[in-house]
Amino acid sequence: xxxxxxxxxxxxxxxxxxxxxxxxxxxxxxxxxxxxxxxxxxxxxxxxxxxxxxxxxxxxxxxxxxxxxxxxxxxxxxxxxxxxxxxxxxxxxxxxxxxxxxxxxxxxxxxxxxxxxxxxxxxxxxxxxxxxxxxxxxxxxxxxxxxxxxxxxxxxxxxxxxxxxxxxxxxxxxxxxxxxxxxxxxxxxxxxxxxxxxxxxxxxxxxxxxxxxxxxxxxxxxxxxxxxxxxxxxxxxxxxxxxxxxxxxxxxxxxxxxxxxxxxxxxxxxxxxxxxxxxxxxxxxxxxxxxxxxxxxxxxxxxxxxxxxxxxxxxxxxxxxxxxxxxx
Numbered sequence: 001x002x003x004x005x006x007x008x009x010x011x012x013x014x015x016x017x018x019x020x021x022x023x024x025x026x027x028x029x030x031x032x033x034x035x036x037x038x039x040x041x042x043x044x045x046x047x048x049x050x051x052x053x054x055x056x057x058x059x060x061x062x063x064x065x066x067x068x069x070x071x072x073x074x075x076x077x078x079x080x081x082x083x084x085x086x087x088x089x090x091x092x093x094x095x096x097x098x099x100x101x102x103x104x105x106x107x108x109x110x111x112x113x114x115x116x117x118x119x120x121x122x123x124x125x126x127x128x129x130x131x132x133x134x135x136x137x138x139x140x141x142x143x144x145x146x147x148x149x150x151x152x153x154x155x156x157x158x159x160x161x162x163x164x165x166x167x168x169x170x171x172x173x174x175x176x177x178x179x180x181x182x183x184x185x186x187x188x189x190x191x192x193x194x195x196x197x198x199x200x201x202x203x204x205x206x207x208x209x210x211x212x213x214x215x216x217x218x219x220x221x222x223x224x225x226x227x228x229x230x231x232x233x234x235x236x237x238x239x240x241x242x243x244x245x246x247x248x249x250x251x252x253x254x255x256x257x258x259x260x261x262x263x264x265x266x267x268x269x270x271x272x273x274x275x276x277x278x279x280x281x282x283x284x285x286x287x288x289x290x291x292x293x294x295x296x297x298x299x300x301x302x303x304x305x306x307x308x309x310x311x312x313x314x315x316x317x318x319x320x321x322x323x324x325x326x327x328x
Contacts, residue, residue: 001025004070006057006103007077009036011178012118012171012217016074017041019221021049028066031077032056034095040178057099060106067106072114072228075103078148081186082267085144086322096147097154104158104166114228115155115166121213121239121272123149123170130245131275134170134237141267142327152237159235167233169223172241172274175294176217177301181308185319188212188248189298194308196257203316206264208249213272215242216289216297226285233282241274242287254295262313265320267327 003020007013008029013036020027021044029041029052044050055062057077067073079085079095100117107115124132125139140146158164175189185191192202223240227233252259279285289297311319 001071002028002069004028004030004067004073006030006073006075007036009033009038009040009052010076011040011176011180012174012220013076014040014178015176015217016076016221016224017044017050019218019225021047023225025049027051028053028070030055030057030063030066035079035180035182058094058102060102063102064106064109067110067112070110070112072116073103073107073112074116074118074224074228075100076118078118078151080144080180081184082142082144083320083323084184085142085147086326089143092143092147096144097150100151100154104154104164108158108162108164113165114231115164116224116228117152117155117166117168118224119152119168119170119237120145120148121170121172121241121274123152125267126269130271130273132239132273133275134239134278156235156237165231165234167227167235168237169227169240170237171220172213172215172239172272174215174217174220175298177297177304181305183309185311185316188251190305190308191311192251192255193298193302193305194310196255197302197306198310200310200312201258201260202252202255203262203311203313204248204252204259205262205268207261208252208259209247210268211245211247211271211273213241213245213274214291214294215240215287216294219287219289222288223279223283223285226283227279230283236282238279238282239274239276240279241276242291243276244291245271245273246291251295254292255299260313262316265323265327
């Protein structure tokens with residue numbers, strides 16, 4: 001197979017590249033390195049089956065030639081995190097919406113056989129039902145969530161109008177080695193592991209009883225590949241989750257260390273928990289890595305976060321000012 005991975009230098013994308021290479025694919029990575037890093041794919045630097053192209057997916061004329069001859073495309077390139085999406089919504093629209101339209105048009109131009117879009121469970125906002133099915137009401141709480149959902153809507157429209165063979169996968173709380181270490185205050189694992197390395201207390205939001213559907217990155221990658229291999233999933237939207245939901249207090253217990261508390265934030269659900277029945281029925285995929293095993297792997301790879309930003313209550317309060325200002 002000749003596969004394209006947009007955002008292939010990012011957290012999930014680089015693990016997908018590993019998986020495709022292992023399967024014998026010829027892989028083209030497209031990434032502008034705005035949040036991804038070449039070190040995430042350095043293990044493939046001497047592999048002729050992997051080619052890296054530095055490009056902005058929203059620049060259609062630049063990326064179009066790269067799609068010629070591809071069999072399938074995994075579109076993961078996107079800007080993530082809540083706070084910067086509130087601060088710079090136009091940047092997020094450019095990357096997550098314009099970028100998606102450009103990729104869809106490139107796929108349509110070359111009649112790509114199979115396309116997978118990485119959507120976000122953040123589109124559900126604060127759901128009424130747990131586990132949350134794909135039919136739950138859509139209620140984005142911040143621009144990142146909205147732009148990822150808009151990208152998904154364009155994918156479904158390109159399937160309906162142009163017959164593009166595309167499936168959207170809504171990822172829930174993905175974690176694992178290579179999770180982003182950018183200067184942005186974001187995912188809990190990056191924050192906590194940097195704090196552990198520096199002997200600082202974990203900054204737990206609220207009372208820590210809130211739960212998340214923490215899904216290990218290799219399980220997410222396997223879901224992408226399993227779905228790509230099923231042509232009868234065209235036009236479908238499917239959740240990808242761990243099969244359970246875990247409290248932040250449990251995470252702290254598994255990591256070990258002291259805790260300090262920071263205020264609960266508006267627009268965040270008390271629980272995320274995916275109903276994964278649909279993807280199981282459609283593809284046979286199910287998660288394999290337990291939360292305890294996943295946390296153990298994170299601790300074994302903790303030095304990856306040695307250069308990550310160190311967040312403390314004061315710096316978190318400053319970084320999330322706009323979060324409270326606009327979402328309260």
